[in-house]
Amino acid sequence: MRPERAVTLQDIADRLGVSRSTASFAITGRGRVSEEMRRRVREVADELGYRPNSVARHLKGSRTGMLALRLPPDSTAMSYYMEATFGIVEEANDAGMTVIMLPTEQGPGGADQLPADAVILLDPDLNDPVVHTLLAGRLPVITGEPVPPGLPEPRASVTSEHDPAVRELMDHLLERGIRRPAMLSPELRGHWALTVRDAFESWCAEHGIRPRFSEVEHPAPPEVIHAAVAELVAEDDDDPVDAIVAVSDGTVLSVVTSAQQLGRRVGEDLLVAALVDSEVLSLTQPSITAIDLHPREFGRRCVRAALAVLEADAAGTSAHVHEVVPVTVQRRDSTRGTG
Numbered sequence: 001m002r003p004e005r006a007v008t009l010q011d012i013a014d015r016l017g018v019s020r021s022t023a024s025f026a027i028t029g030r031g032r033v034s035e036e037m038r039r040r041v042r043e044v045a046d047e048l049g050y051r052p053n054s055v056a057r058h059l060k061g062s063r064t065g066m067l068a069l070r071l072p073p074d075s076t077a078m079s080y081y082m083e084a085t086f087g088i089v090e091e092a093n094d095a096g097m098t099v100i101m102l103p104t105e106q107g108p109g110g111a112d113q114l115p116a117d118a119v120i121l122l123d124p125d126l127n128d129p130v131v132h133t134l135l136a137g138r139l140p141v142i143t144g145e146p147v148p149p150g151l152p153e154p155r156a157s158v159t160s161e162h163d164p165a166v167r168e169l170m171d172h173l174l175e176r177g178i179r180r181p182a183m184l185s186p187e188l189r190g191h192w193a194l195t196v197r198d199a200f201e202s203w204c205a206e207h208g209i210r211p212r213f214s215e216v217e218h219p220a221p222p223e224v225i226h227a228a229v230a231e232l233v234a235e236d237d238d239d240p241v242d243a244i245v246a247v248s249d250g251t252v253l254s255v256v257t258s259a260q261q262l263g264r265r266v267g268e269d270l271l272v273a274a275l276v277d278s279e280v281l282s283l284t285q286p287s288i289t290a291i292d293l294h295p296r297e298f299g300r301r302c303v304r305a306a307l308a309v310l311e312a313d314a315a316g317t318s319a320h321v322h323e324v325v326p327v328t329v330q331r332r333d334s335t336r337g338t339g
Contacts, residue, residue, distance in 0.1 A: 007050040008094045015044050067092055067306055068116035070102045072123045077219035078248055079278045080295045082266040087299025095307055118306045123190040142306045156305035156321035165291045165327045166199035169273055176270055176337025178243040182232050185247045186218030196275050225254040233264055245272040249278040250289055267336045275329055286333035298325045
């Protein structure tokens with residue numbers, strides 16, 4: 001089940017079979033839209049309970065109307081960030097604001113002089129100097145996931161419940177008969193990557209299981225993942241693994257392919273799961289169990305948090321905004337098991 005969200009201009013446009021811009025023009029009174037279309041759009045808006053966000057209009061003249069977005073380095077290798085970015089752009093567009101993307105290779109110089117009203121940082125990394133500069137700068141910062149310890153606190157944050165989701169996934173694998181799980185993890189040092197690794201290690205300790213880790217470069221080419229999988233499932237190992245939890249959705253595809261090439265039956269004698277879901281994982285053979293982080297909704301919540309901060313600033317008030325986006329474990333054929 002997808003998390004509840006506010007009605008958007010896209011919902012109105014979809015109901016009427018028109019473009020988002022037509023719905024926007026009809027609501028705001030701009031553009032070349034017939035009176036009949038304005039009437040129909042407003043009727044559907046009332047029916048669906050649409051409430052236009054007034055922040056951009058309220059701040060007109062004193063703000064730029066732009067939000068800056070900073071993604072982690074190498075984020076293009078993970079579909080999660082693409083989906084979250086789509087959610088950010090969609091929600092900003094509904095609010096009449098524009099999103100500017102900051103190059104991931106950009107250095108810290110000038111980062112605090114951006115022509116924007118606020119900055120959204122997804123998965124801030126302690127080792128990213130731009131993160132340090134932005135958090136200490138003049139613009140309000142909204143983070144997707146918490147900042148690492150020792151850095152200034154953002155004005156708002158949006159988080160997901162990663163620890164309980166990993167534990168739910170591991171409980172599911174245990175029910176399906178696994179006793180020797182391993183985690184295949186990319187070399188990432190953001191909050192999410194560290195949290196899921198800690199959750200896996202803690203769960204193993206609580207169940208008297210020796211945790212096994214295999215860390216690969218990020219992004220890792222298929223041959224590197226193949227070598228890691230081969231080492232984990234080696235037949236001459238006295239205690240070969242019976243489940244592999246891949247941290248990213250891209251990595252898990254190579255895990256499944258490599259395991260099959262090595263003679264393992266994924267979903268039977270080797271269970272495989274990912275900690276990030278994507279549409280393609282439901283279409284593979286076998287389909288792959290994964291944790292759905294609802295990235296589009298996550299991105300939308302980041303924009304709503306940014307708008308709440310700007311509205312509070314305009315009103316002369318100050319409050320820290322924190323939202324939690326629920327996640328869902330999607331159980332599929334790759335973890336059928338023997339349990």
